[in-house]
Amino acid sequence: MTRLGGIVVAVAAVAAVAAPFFLKPFGIFLISTWAVLTIAAIGLNLTLGYAGQISLAQGAFVGIGAYTVALLTLAGVPFFVAFIAAGLLCFAIGWVLGYPALRVQHHYLAFVTLAFSTLVFLVLRNEEWLTNGIYGIAGTLRPTLFGWPMGGARHFYFLCLGVLAALSLATWWILRSPWGRAFVALRENPIRALSLGLDTRRYTLMAFAIGSSLGGLSGALYAPLVQFIEPNSFTLGLSFNLLLMVIVGGSGHFFGPFVGALIAVLLPEWLRVTEGYYLIVYAAAVMVMMAVCPTGVLGLIERAARMLTGRRKAAGTQALTEGAGT
Amino acid sequence: MTAVLEVSNLRKTFGGIVAVDGVSFEVRAGEILGIIGPNGSGKSTLFNCVLGQLQPSAGEVRIDDKLTTGMRPCDLNRLGVSRTFQLLQVFPQLSVRDNLILAGQEHQGSMVSRLFGRADAGMSHAAGQMVDFFRLSHLADEPAGSLSFGQQKLLDAAMAFMAGPRLVLLDEPAGGVNLTMLGHLRERLHAYHAERSATFVVIEHQMEFVMALCTRVLVLAEGRLIAEGRPQDIRRDPTVIDAYLGH
Numbered sequence A: 001m002t003r004l005g006g007i008v009v010a011v012a013a014v015a016a017v018a019a020p021f022f023l024k025p026f027g028i029f030l031i032s033t034w035a036v037l038t039i040a041a042i043g044l045n046l047t048l049g050y051a052g053q054i055s056l057a058q059g060a061f062v063g064i065g066a067y068t069v070a071l072l073t074l075a076g077v078p079f080f081v082a083f084i085a086a087g088l089l090c091f092a093i094g095w096v097l098g099y100p101a102l103r104v105q106h107h108y109l110a111f112v113t114l115a116f117s118t119l120v121f122l123v124l125r126n127e128e129w130l131t132n133g134i135y136g137i138a139g140t141l142r143p144t145l146f147g148w149p150m151g152g153a154r155h156f157y158f159l160c161l162g163v164l165a166a167l168s169l170a171t172w173w174i175l176r177s178p179w180g181r182a183f184v185a186l187r188e189n190p191i192r193a194l195s196l197g198l199d200t201r202r203y204t205l206m207a208f209a210i211g212s213s214l215g216g217l218s219g220a221l222y223a224p225l226v227q228f229i230e231p232n233s234f235t236l237g238l239s240f241n242l243l244l245m246v247i248v249g250g251s252g253h254f255f256g257p258f259v260g261a262l263i264a265v266l267l268p269e270w271l272r273v274t275e276g277y278y279l280i281v282y283a284a285a286v287m288v289m290m291a292v293c294p295t296g297v298l299g300l301i302e303r304a305a306r307m308l309t310g311r312r313k314a315a316g317t318q319a320l321t322e323g324a325g326t
Numbered sequence B: 001m002t003a004v005l006e007v008s009n010l011r012k013t014f015g016g017i018v019a020v021d022g023v024s025f026e027v028r029a030g031e032i033l034g035i036i037g038p039n040g041s042g043k044s045t046l047f048n049c050v051l052g053q054l055q056p057s058a059g060e061v062r063i064d065d066k067l068t069t070g071m072r073p074c075d076l077n078r079l080g081v082s083r084t085f086q087l088l089q090v091f092p093q094l095s096v097r098d099n100l101i102l103a104g105q106e107h108q109g110s111m112v113s114r115l116f117g118r119a120d121a122g123m124s125h126a127a128g129q130m131v132d133f134f135r136l137s138h139l140a141d142e143p144a145g146s147l148s149f150g151q152q153k154l155l156d157a158a159m160a161f162m163a164g165p166r167l168v169l170l171d172e173p174a175g176g177v178n179l180t181m182l183g184h185l186r187e188r189l190h191a192y193h194a195e196r197s198a199t200f201v202v203i204e205h206q207m208e209f210v211m212a213l214c215t216r217v218l219v220l221a222e223g224r225l226i227a228e229g230r231p232q233d234i235r236r237d238p239t240v241i242d243a244y245l246g247h
Helices: A003-022 A025-050 A058-074 A079-103 A106-126 A153-176 A178-188 A190-195 A200-226 A236-249 A256-292 A296-309 A317-324 B043-050 B073-078 B096-105 B111-116 B124-133 B149-161 B179-196 B207-213 B238-245
Strands: B003-014 B017-028 B032-036 B058-063 B081-084 B167-171 B199-203 B216-221 B224-229
Touching (some): A025 A058, A058 A079, A058 A106, A153 A200, A178 A190, A178 B096, A190 A200, A190 B073, A236 A256, B003 B043, B017 B199, B032 B043, B124 B179, B199 B207
Antiparallel strands (some): B216 B224
C-alpha cells in the first residue's frame, strides 16, 4: 500500500470510530448495518474477487448465521459461543457447496449457488418447527461483553466495528499469505496452477468455506442488530445486493467491499428525497457506474492514480488473449 | 542409465478419434529427448496423459519406476515433474516475481504452515535468482501480462524450473518466439540442464531448435511412434519426410 493509501485508511478508521457520536439512532443503525454487511461482502470478495468463484448464495449464509445465533441464544447458549458456532457451521456448509465448483464454473456455478440460496429460503420459511416460518424470530438479545452491556445502539455499533476490524485483519493475513497468491492463481489460470503443484481442489473448497463463514459471522451480528429476523430478509435479493457491493466497490480489491457496502447502504437513504423514484434512480446510478467503471470505485481510483503518477501497471489481460490466439 | 520416465502402450481416444495409439518409450536420466510430428499427431495429448491433465484410455506411465498413471498434476508436480505450455500460461495480473514465488510455494511446508508462515513462503531469494538466470530482473515487479510474448515464454519456462524439477516437459517452447529470444531460451535451457543434470522432454516444430538442443528424437504421426534416433538421422529418414509431406 502506498503512503497516501495508508493515510486514507487511517482517516476512514477514525471517521468510523467518531461517526456514532455525531449521528442520531437511525444513523447509527445504518452504519451498524454497513459494518455487518461489509463482513459478508469481504467474504464474497474473497470467494469471487480473489478466487474467481461466483456465488449467489452469500445472502443465504447471512441467513444461516442469523438463524443459528437467534435459535442458540434463545436456547440459552451465550452469544459468543453462538457467534463462533455460526461461523463454523457456515464454514462446513460452504465447504460442501464448493464441491459443485470443482465441476462447473462461471454462470453454471452461479445457477448452482442460486439454487442453494432458494433452498435455504424454503427451509427457513417451511420448517416451522425450527425456524417459526414466516412469523420469524423476535427478541435476539444483544450480548454483554466483559460485563459491558452491548444493548445500546452506540455500544452495539462498536461491537460490530470491532468484529469487522478483527475479521478484516484475519482476511488480510490470509490474502497476503501464499494462500492469497494461490486464490488469485485459481481465478486467473486454474490449469497452470494445477501443473505448478497447487492443490486447486483444496484451495477452491477453502475459498468457498472461508467466504461462507464470513457470511455466517455477518448474519450472527445481523440477528442482534435488527432483533427480528424472518425468511424474507435472506432471499436472493440480499445475495444480489452483496454481489453488487463487491462489484461496485471493486472486486478483487481489499477495500472494495468497504466502499461497496457504504454505497449500497447509504445511497438508497440519500435518494429518499426523490420519494417514489428512488429505486429507479438507484438502479440507473448502478448501471451508469458499471458502464463507466466495470472495475468498481477502487478500480477507478487506481486508474486515476496511475494516470497521475504516469506508471503503467496491470492491464495485462490483453497480452494473454493475444497469446492465446497464436 | 536408468529410465526417469517410462511410457508403455499409452492410448487415448476422444469418442471415435484415436489421438494416441499405443505409444511406448523411455526417457533416460539426464537426456534431452525431442518429440516431433505433424500437427494433430498426438504430441500434446501424449504430454497431457503423462502429466495427469488427461486420463489415458489405456497404458501405463511410470516415473522413477513408480506407477503414476492417473495421478493429479499437482501431485506429480510435487514429485519433481514440471511442464511448460504451448500457449501462454502465466498469471497476467501477478507480478513476474509473484508468478515465480507461486511456482515454488506449494513445495514448501504444508498448507497450514504456509498460511501462518511468511508471505513469500521463503521463496523470494530463489525467485530473485531465477529472474537473474532468465535475465528478467528489470521486469521482476511488472505484472506478467505486460511482458512481450517472448518474455512471457521465458517466464513460463522459469516457472517450470522454480521448484528444481528433475523432469521437465516442454510443449513447443520455441513456438512464436523471435530468433534472438529463441537463442536466449536455448542457451538458458542448456545452462539449466548442465547445472542441475535435469531431464527434458521437448515437443517442438522448429527443427533447428530441436537439432541444437536434443540428444535423441522421437517422431509421432497419427498417434503412433514412427521413428526414433539421433536428430541428424531423423532429418533424413524417408518415413519421417513422408509423414510431414503427406501421402
